[in-house]
Each structure stands twice: as C-alpha cells, then as structure tokens.
Amino acid sequence: xxxxxxxxxxxxxxxxxxxxxxxxxxxxxxxxxxxxxxxxxxxxxxxxxxxxxxxxxxxxxxxxxxxxxxxxxxxxxxxxxxxxxxxxxxxxxxxxxxxxxxxxxxxxxxxxxxxxxxxxxxxxxxx
Numbered sequence: 001x002x003x004x005x006x007x008x009x010x011x012x013x014x015x016x017x018x019x020x021x022x023x024x025x026x027x028x029x030x031x032x033x034x035x036x037x038x039x040x041x042x043x044x045x046x047x048x049x050x051x052x053x054x055x056x057x058x059x060x061x062x063x064x065x066x067x068x069x070x071x072x073x074x075x076x077x078x079x080x081x082x083x084x085x086x087x088x089x090x091x092x093x094x095x096x097x098x099x100x101x102x103x104x105x106x107x108x109x110x111x112x113x114x115x116x117x118x119x120x121x122x123x124x125x126x127x
Contacts, residue, residue: 033050034048035048035049035050036049037073037074037075037076038051038072038073038075038076038077038078039073039075039076040075041076041078041103041110042103044102044104045102045103046101046102046103047100047103048099049071049073049098049099050097051072051077051096052071052072052073052095052096052097053070053071053072053080053092053093053094053097054072054093055070055093056068056092056093064083064084065083065084065085065086066081066082066083066084067082067085067088068082071097071099078103078109078110078111079106079109079110079111079112080101080111080112080117081112082113082114082115083114090119091117091119095120095122096119096120097117097118097120098117098118098120099112099115099116100116100117101113101114101115
C-alpha cells in the first residue's frame with residue numbers, strides 16, 4: 001500500500017461517522033464468522049447470516065401472533081419473523097445472533113420466517 005493510500009485510509013477513518021464505523025465493524029464480524037452478508041443474500045435461498053438485532057416487535061393479529069426482529073450486519077438488514085410466538089427469550093435489541101433460514105421477500109424487504117438462531121453472549125457478560 002502506498003503512503004498516499006495509507007494517508008487516505010487514515011483520513012477516511014478519522015472522518016467516518018459512528019454509523020459508518022459500526023457498519024464496518026458488523027461487516028468485519030460477519031466475514032470472520034463466515035456468514036453471508038445480508039446485502040448479498042439472494043431471494044429464495046437458504047442462508048446463514050449474522051448481525052445485531054436492531055428492533056423487536058410483537059405483531060398480534062386476529063389470526064397468528066408473530067415476533068418480528070430486524071437484523072443488521074453492516075451491509076443491509078432483513079426481517080426475522082417467528083410465527084405463533086409472543087416472546088422469545090434472548091431476542092432483544094442489541095443482541096448479536098447467527099441465523100439460518102430461507103430468504104424470501106415481503107413488501108420489498110428480505111425476510112426469514114421461523115429461523116434457527118444462535119445467540120452470542122452479551123458483551124457486558126463477557127467482560
């Protein structure tokens with residue numbers, strides 16, 4: 001790497017917003033785990049993705065309750081939907097997970113229904 005490229009990289013890092021830094025960290029973490037980047041997930045395919053849960057919502061309906069969570073990995077986000085559930089222990093904002101499932105589209109967004117998941121230890125528990 002040339003000195004100009006190094007300086008450019010250092011300036012970019014210094015001027016990066018918190019969101020850009022967080023996105024870069026999430027992409028790095030996903031790459032280290034060997035999971036597919038959310039932004040690269042093809043529709044109608046089985047995938048393994050990882051990231052942080054940004055939000056969790058209970059969707060009570062007349063027919064079926066569902067827990068919906070947004071997973072973000074720095075390259076994009078997708079919705080995780082567990083049908084017939086009103087709560088899932090450990091699925092909460094800020095929690096890191098690895099998820100396996102089949103990607104489909106709903107209202108222009110990527111969705112995985114009833115995914116298999118693995119929770120990471122909370123960062124404050126690891127310290």
